[in-house]
Amino acid sequence: MKQLTALSVAVLAACSAVPAMAQDNASEVGQVFVGPRIGLFGTDSDRLTLKDGQIYKFEGGFDSVYGGIEAGFLFTPKWGYRIYYDYLRGSMEGGDTASGDAFGVDVLYNFTENFYGGLGISSTELGSQTNRFLRVTGGYKQYVTNNMALTIEGGLQQSDEDLTEFLLQTGVRWYFDTPAKYTPAPAPVEPQQQPVQPPVDSDGDGVLDSNDKCPDTQAGYKVDADGCVMFRDETITKTLMVTFGFDSAQIPAGQDSDIRSTANFLKDYPQLNVVIEGHTDDLGPESYNLKLSQERAKAVGDSLVDFGIDKSRVSTVGYGETQPLVPNTTKANRAENRRVEAKMSVTKKTAIKD
Template sequence: MTQFRKQALVAALAMASTAPVFATDSVQHTSELSVMGVYIEPDSDRTDEYGSAARIIYGLRLDQNWWVEPQFTTGVMETGIAGATDFYHQELGADISYRLFGDAEFTPYVLVGGGLSRNDVANDRSKEFAGYANAGLGLLTSPLTESGLRLRADARYLFDTFSDNYSDIQIGLGITVPIGVTRRQIVEKVTVIERPVVVESERVVQLADSDNDGVVDGVDQCPNTLEGLQVNAVGCVDTAEAQSVVLRGVTFEFNSNRLTANARDILNRAADALNGQTDLKVELAGHTDNVGSESYNQQLSQKRADAVREYLIEMGVNAGQMSAVGYGESQPIRSNDTEEGRERNRRVEFNVVSE
């Protein structure tokens, strides 16, 4: 058997980990393309019949709510006279639109704009370029596919200066697809962890600390503690005072309470921590940014906090150890004026309930 020296040297070696945390992509559309079919109710002075048209719109985002939308519309208005005087009508112009809820699930909007119109009456030399102005109300549905495709509908009042001036009603329905996307990913580093090392004789023996809480496994009575929480001398979370840690990486599908695969991996570790200390009680707190209405964000944060609690119960955690509370947009930790700040405000916290 190897003889060890009578004295041992104890040293602390810093072992740095730079593994990236699971972070959600922040996706914001910077431009989009809309294609719509249009039903036209013409001015009665123009014709007593109806019209139809096709419209293509290129949308360019100015900020969270405002868009500028150049567009082209071409169509025909029937006169009811066979083979004679149908009105062929085109519009080339641009609108400014305001979307009430930004990128929220359901987005009503208002628009106003104008441009150049062309009216061409078949079998008639009367061809004229004129001007038009329009105003309208519409809505965009929530995304229907992973690519972001949405349904779009609007109703417009159009004033055309052609001839004696005409006032038409246009009702459009179509699809909108994002074509310009900005992505940002928040990546953080795990904090440096110091592990005790015992030097005996001429070899180094590192004492195992599986959950990196500063208490070696041979002493640790509460294994799998979440990093960031203070523990006592035997490795259990100290509940003498309130403390909190953000469950970084617990994310959800767009505008829903469905957990992503990465979120389940993080919550599996949280389940191990709660199962390893059955007297630990926590509040699962859901938070959002300020995009959308306050009531919508409150409801979404509560649904997401409930989803986390339900998943942990499925992983065997005692339901009595956890409560779920949604705080909506009321407790930001960063400014909502930047995309990075809004990303940090969308979070789930693991709040220890003090005894």
């Protein structure tokens, strides 16, 4: 038995030493295989035999050896069957031996190109006792030539008398009229080195095209890490100041240019509306001055409309003498307080230049 165990180990080592080969179970379809096998058989401790009128038990464990032959046929790349016959010799308690036969049929299933399983029925006679078993096996197959494969296989069988027994075997299979069962695995193909492209910055903004989210930046502007122009907020303020003669709401000659400039500013920023504020000095009744300031504001507002500003964007208000620009203590100061003014501001994004 020690020799058989050593042989099983040797066959397993041979399978492991065979170089990995590309297998194709489809090439076995329609082909017959046949070959010898040898193995160890583990009897159930409840198996008894009668010899010379005496009842014996077997030693237990892998206490039996066997050798036999199998033949099979694969009818799809996954499914096939085999039949087998084995001659068994087991060691009984007391040092005596008993011999017998096992034969059966298995349905085979290929899980992969190397691993397979089997399910079948077996009739095992050892000594004087014969039993029928349901047998489950699993094995590994490795080709060593075009027509020969080594196998190692383990299995378990269960009888209707509640006997559970084990087997471990190695074998050789020859395939008849079989096309080449393997081809050497192709050597790995070294990927061709693609020429390294130098980094490109098409718009010259200092950010490579691979990272540039604004690829057509105009030269001369600062950009961020994504290659996009950087902006800052810029507030633009426009002030309109028109002064009037004493007790007058008529726009003096020469001040139309300031009003025109304000109109152009409003055209540049159509989102802006303007409030025209009218004022007076402190001479005269307060109620009269309030009305006069309103008339002055309206005169400038109408002038902006004349210069093309939509009337809805212009509003006017009069404050009379309540908001002097300077103290009404001198004639010159009073002249400054007779005024119309407007303040406008807008914030816009301005590109930052290098």
